Amino acid sequence: MFLKGKTALVTGSTSGIGLAYAKALAAEGAAVMINGFGDAQTIERERAQLTEASGAQALYSDADMSDPQAIAAMVQRCAEELGGPDIVISNAGIQHVSPVDQFPVDRWDAIIAINLSSTFHLMRAAVPLMRAKGWGRIITTASAHSLVASPNKSAYVAAKHGVVGLTKSVALEAAKTGVTVNCISPGYVxxxxxxxxxxxxxxxxxxxxxxxxxxxxxxxxxxxxxVQPEQVAALALFLCRDEAAQITGANLSVDGGWTAA
Structure with a gap:
């Protein structure tokens, strides 16, 4: 359990890839704060299972990823109640498919807020805490659409390209602090x-x-x-190891060869 004593905060983690991240981190001993929406009983069951797996505490936050103040408060709560966060995985995301001339403005704004801006707000709150400890791992979940485009997904593609640029920039800022910042870009999971x-x-x-x-x-x-959620989570887990300390500013594809061409 190489993450014993570490704390991880994973957004968009009540199901799918995010929950796979949380389970992988807990299995290695990390205390975990999960975040997202869903059935309250299901979320509580998952939270309890994470506690059992890790032997450490697990908490749930219902913070809205479109609300900067809620994001900052979530990070602060994680620090106060769990310590850390030592590991932050930005995974929350939504989608809408429509031609650009018919794309609803409110959908554009929501996708940019949740898929891109929430990552900025997470980093802004977490980086000082990690810098103070001299160790941290920030992982952003982008997509094959961070590298290639598809029609009718203008907001999603723009947001995922933006996530990669943000990841690279913060990686350079944190390069001498013991904090790595990387991006995982899955294909269809x-x-x-x-x-x-x-x-x-x-x-x-x-x-x-x-x-x-x-x-x-x-x-x-x-x-x-x-792609299986556990395969994405396994890569995130490796990025948290000391052996991955020199991997930073990278965009790592897990897409069955989608972006190879």
Whole structure:
């Protein structure tokens, strides 16, 4: 348990990739603060399981990632009740698909706020705490769309490109402090959110389940396999190790070869 005595704060972590991050960190002994929305009983069950796995405390924050003050308060609560945060993973995100000339302005604003600006506010609050300790790991979750674009996703692509630029800039600022700042860019990850899209796509496009998976969802991934949340979490875990101390300012793809071409 190489993270015993460390504290991790993971946003957007009540399900999917974020919860996989939290579970991986807890399994290595980290105290964890999870964040997000969802069914209260389900979240409490996950929180209790994280405590059991880590042997340390686990807390839940319902902070709204579109609210800078709520983000700052969450980091402060993490520091006061758990110590740290030594590790921060910015993972909260939303999506909307629409041509740019029809893209609702409120959706643009929300995607930029939650997918990009929340990462800035997290870093702004966490970096001084990490610098004071002389050790820290900041990991941002971007996407294959941080490197390549798709039509009708202007806000999401813009936000994810922005996350990479922010990550690189802060990595340079923190380079001599013992704090590393890196980005993980997954392709299509097998999560309930993705799985639940399949029946609707089958109906609207008149396709079979296999056609939706291979010809729509995995069209851009040469391996024709979904990335698993645990595979993304395993990379994040490695970035927290001392062996990864010289990896900073990197954008690491986990996308089945999507961005290789």
């Amino acid at each position: 097998w999560t309930p959110l993705v799985e639940n899209q399949i029946p609707d796509t089958m109906r609207t496009r008149g396709l079979t389940r296999d056609q939706v998976i291979n010809d729509v969802l995995l069209a851009a991934q040469p391996t024709k396999q979904f």
